[in-house]
Amino acid sequence: MKNMFSQMEAVKTAINSSLKLIRLYDWLLDLYVLDFFVDDHWSKLPASWRESLRNIDTEYLGMILSGEHPNHILPLSLLALVSAVKALSLPRDNLKKYKIESLSCMDKDSCAGHPRLKNLFLKHVKLKKRHEISLMAEVVNHTALASKCEAVIDFGSGVGHLVRVLAYKNGLYAAGIECQNQLTEDARKLDHELEYTASKHLSKGAMSKLRRPTHFNVTLSTTNQLDHLSLPESMKSYGLIGLHPCGDLGPLLLRHFLNSDKVKFISVVGCCFMKLTNAGYPMSDYLRSLEFNLSYASTEISCHAIEVYCDRLKKGTYEDLKVHAYRAALERLLVDHDPKLKHVQVRSIKHSNNLNFRKYCELALERLGIPLPTSPHIWAKGEEDLAQWQRVVTVYSLRLALAPLVETVILLDRVLCVLEHGLSCEIRPVFDPKISPRNHIIVARR
Structure with missing residues (x-):
């Protein structure tokens, strides 16, 4: 009974520490990726984070999420966050295997x-x-x-x-x-x-x-x-x-x-x-x-596959991650057209290198009967948004860093x-x- 009481107290302590950190960064956890441009998520990051992560290589992002130390100067607050999440989260490596010989x-x-x-x-x-x-x-x-x-x-x-x-x-x-x-x-x-x-x-x-x-x-x-x-x-x-x-x-x-x-x-x-x-x-x-x-x-x-995502970033196989930016750019287009279309369910489209923004919008909206805009200015704005795809991936990666907690x-x-x-x-x-x-x-x- 004494050991069980000690275990209960250890679990309570772990929960309290985890919730304390979640409370500090709930603003980051609650950033939906499709609202990146509508709500200007980049501006919500601390100034020191924006400065450090502005042109960061996606490979370094994968290393940060994995708890490695890339050759890139990061703010102490960000380093502390990553270290704290790693220390508080349940271990995810399957080091122990069960070998039962019957x-x-x-x-x-x-x-x-x-x-x-x-x-x-x-x-x-x-x-x-x-x-x-x-x-x-x-x-x-x-x-x-x-x-x-x-x-x-x-x-x-x-x-x-x-x-x-x-x-x-x-x-x-x-x-x-x-x-x-x-x-x-x-x-x-x-x-x-x-x-x-x-x-x-x-x-x-x-x-x-x-x-x-x-x-x-x-x-x-x-x-x-x-x-x-x-x-x-x-x-x-x-x-x-x-x-x-x-x-x-x-x-x-x-x-x-x-x-x-x-x-x-x-x-x-x-x-x-x-x-x-x-x-x-x-x-x-x-x-x-x-x-x-x-x-x-x-x-x-919390249900996303963080290890697979990290590997993609570190190996440079992140082209398909650009689809997050496409969806976020489409969300801005829809909300500008009609605020009632916010978070409307669109068709899921996989990214490909020859997929431009207009074609993506046509495919995503084809079952909804929403007319595409004709203004060149609107399409130009969409292309400007897509040019910031690395920032979209960066903010998503920061949110994912908190997922194990x-x-x-x-x-x-x-x-x-x-x-x-x-x-x-x-x-x-x-x-x-x-x-x-x-x-x-x-x-x-x-």
Whole structure:
């Protein structure tokens, strides 16, 4: 209990420090990139920042975001901000891997051990999902063994890739919950396809021991629904897993874990924080008492892929980033034409080197029926805006520098909520952030 109290105090301290920094720079977090020209975002930066960043090489921007030290003089306030964010944010490097050797892996008459079946679980799975599923399955299997729990339920299971690994490979009783009926039907078909392939290489005895996953078609909106699932006797107690449940679904799963003795552990990876409502954030009593809400703009940018963005800047492959300037220039054009068109939904257009501003506007507006201006002055102004594309990228990069801090507050709020209920909880950066940007898994046990 003493260690848990110390952990709670450490989490509270981390949250307080993070919120203090966010409060200082909420003006920066709340700058929407499409309003760059309409609201003159460049002028909102401190004068020393503007002077230093006016002609900065985009490669240096990538180095700054990565915490490196470019050969460029920067204001102390900016250096302090970058260092503070790095110090306060949850680590994102997946330095620790989970290597669990089970007896079944040594058994060649099994889905996990037969040499001809080593790619059995990779079929129909994209590379990003392969990475996530393999590591998530290791963490879940490890936690299930430690919890002496043989059953797991996966929410948002899609076509069942993860539950197939947990059931057929790890030997757990597994169930998938999916709201889309077609995905549930596809999951069942893939189960039969896997068993057909396995039957060509395994004995009848081994096939009879396979644990086929169960698939439910349910739209989850309250935790009460989970208590009424028609689970088999082998799943009367279970672990709860969620691989990137969207918005409030992650907090909903955590609350079910906290409120139900049936749930022995939970492993959940959050996603789409911009879709969180008051039901999903804050979760902890402590953060609710602070009465500090994160803005939509801050939660939205917290879900961006900062490592991939940094690599683009550092490698000079940033041409596609110019599209932010195109969209911001179009926003000024629309607002000047009619203020009611502010933030109107336009078609998303990818950047190409031969794409001029007028062509971009034609493509972006073609479904809205908004007439294009005829004045040469307006198009000239648009071209002047586009010439400042590096400033647009710079301000966006500064906002992105703060993104890990916002994500840290959201995730630590969830950890603290579990600790407040007297249960053990930890958070681990398991996935490679360049492959899966939302790479932290929250693991809690009874």
